[in-house]
Amino acid sequence: MKIQHVLVTGGAGYIGSHLVDALVAREYRVTVLDNLEPQVHRSGTWPSYANPKARYVRGDVRDRSVFEPLVLDADAVVHFAAAVSVGQSMYQVDRYVGVNTGGTGLLLDILVNAKHRVQKVVVASSVGVYGEGAYRCPSCGPSFPGLRAADQLAARDWEPHCPACGRTTEPVATPEGKPLYRDNIYSMTKYHQEEMVLLIGKTYGIPAVAPRFFNVYGPRQSLSNPYAGVAAIFLSRLLNNHEPVVFEDGGQLRDFVSIHDVVDCLVLMLEQAGADFLPVNIGSGTRISILDIARTLGRLVGSQIEPKVLNQGRAFDIRHCVADISRAATTLGFQPKVSFEDGMTELIEWARSSPDGATDMFDKALDELRQKGLLVK
Ligand SMILES: NC(=O)c1ccc[n+]([C@@H]2O[C@H](COP(=O)([O-])OP(=O)(O)OC[C@H]3O[C@@H](n4cnc5c(N)ncnc54)[C@H](O)[C@@H]3O)[C@@H](O)[C@H]2O)c1
Numbered sequence: 001m002k003i004q005h006v007l008v009t010g011g012a013g014y015i016g017s018h019l020v021d022a023l024v025a026r027e028y029r030v031t032v033l034d035n036l037e038p039q040v041h042r043s044g045t046w047p048s049y050a051n052p053k054a055r056y057v058r059g060d061v062r063d064r065s066v067f068e069p070l071v072l073d074a075d076a077v078v079h080f081a082a083a084v085s086v087g088q089s090m091y092q093v094d095r096y097v098g099v100n101t102g103g104t105g106l107l108l109d110i111l112v113n114a115k116h117r118v119q120k121v122v123v124a125s126s127v128g129v130y131g132e133g134a135y136r137c138p139s140c141g142p143s144f145p146g147l148r149a150a151d152q153l154a155a156r157d158w159e160p161h162c163p164a165c166g167r168t169t170e171p172v173a174t175p176e177g178k179p180l181y182r183d184n185i186y187s188m189t190k191y192h193q194e195e196m197v198l199l200i201g202k203t204y205g206i207p208a209v210a211p212r213f214f215n216v217y218g219p220r221q222s223l224s225n226p227y228a229g230v231a232a233i234f235l236s237r238l239l240n241n242h243e244p245v246v247f248e249d250g251g252q253l254r255d256f257v258s259i260h261d262v263v264d265c266l267v268l269m270l271e272q273a274g275a276d277f278l279p280v281n282i283g284s285g286t287r288i289s290i291l292d293i294a295r296t297l298g299r300l301v302g303s304q305i306e307p308k309v310l311n312q313g314r315a316f317d318i319r320h321c322v323a324d325i326s327r328a329a330t331t332l333g334f335q336p337k338v339s340f341e342d343g344m345t346e347l348i349e350w351a352r353s354s355p356d357g358a359t360d361m362f363d364k365a366l367d368e369l370r371q372k373g374l375l376v377k
């Protein structure tokens with residue numbers, strides 16, 4: 001049987017809403033389950049971009065009475081509803097574990113115990129499951145350092161050291177097979193979600209796939225949520241005439257992937273079987289430093305404001321992680337198409353015309369980090 005009806009949890013959010021549009025355009029019937037989490041949806045109403053051809057149900061993924069009937073009515077479930085901030089997860093432990101791990105536990109409990117016709121489950125995992133990315137030590141070869149210790153950060157010695165010989169290591173593209181290190185509660189819950197869904201999928205023969213999103217950027221990403229992605233935070237600082245604040249020396253490497261490329265890959269995951277039962281990186285496969293992101297955004301916005309390099313690290317941050325996207329290429333034929341400059345230009349155009357505006361809440365978030373002792377002195 002062909003998939004006709006897709007349930008998207010978290011479908012009012014940033015990534016989910018773009019997928020909803022793509023699925024509607026491909027003539028799927030789409031139902032969204034979303035509780036309109038106040039930190040994301042400050043108006044408390046469905047966002048203006050909600051797709052009129054999809055059905056929207058307000059409810060919590062921890063509530064069986066609403067989740068179960070929707071799962072039973074669907075041919076595929078895309079499970080994106082989650083609490084999404086790394087920093088915040090370190091002091092709202094109960095909420096993060098409850099929504100992310102708990103909500104996924106409930107979905108699986110429904111799939112195992114109720115009569116359903118779900119043919120595919122796609123669960124949002126994250127680059128966060130890697131901890132530090134993959135490295136290559138000049139003496140030892142492949143090396144997989146863990147999180148840098150507080151005294152290393154306090155000494156402003158930013159580059160990770162090889163666990164075997166102690167030399168500074170070079171970042172390389174991170175494949176799915178890299179040993180996974182979870183260094184914060186959010187990433188732990190993403191790991192649980194992925195492992196649980198793939199395990200139940202294999203055990204009961206329900207095709208399941210776990211996209212590991214790298215840094216997804218594009219229209220509709222929250223500009224006012226200070227716990228959200230770094231590009232949005234920098235942009236909202238610049239649009240409010242404040243300098244973007246860069247932790248460490250700004251040399252941290254990340255993989256920024258356009259929402260449009262992400263949606264293309266998600267559609268392939270739903271429609272094809274090549275990546276079933278696997279975790280799969282979704283990235284651009286290209287590296288960019290945090291300082292370069294701040295500068296590129298400043299240039300594209302036309303701002304004279306220079307980024308502020310804080311020269312202080314956060315206890316939970318990794319130094320580098322860039323995707324090896326060969327698994328998505330070989331199993332699904334995925335190829336990213338949007339360049340960083342084109343994608344950022346689109347993000348800026350959207351931010352300038354966004355009805356919600358960009359409220360800069362960064363200083364409050366920085367204060368919170370200081371108070372919790374997560375900013376290394
Ligand atoms: N944006 C990224 O770069 C990125 C990177 C890695 C992983 N992810 C994962 O992708 C998924 C989607 O992320 P996003 O960036 O679109 O986030 P988002 O916050 O924009 O969307 C999440 C949606 O889930 C909803 N939600 C939260 N708690 C809920 C609950 N208890 N019940 C029902 N709905 C709930 C929110 O209202 C929101 O609409 C998440 O699972 C996230 O962990 C995102």
Ligand SMILES: [Zn+2]
Nearest residue numbers: 137140162165
């Ligand atoms: Zn070494």
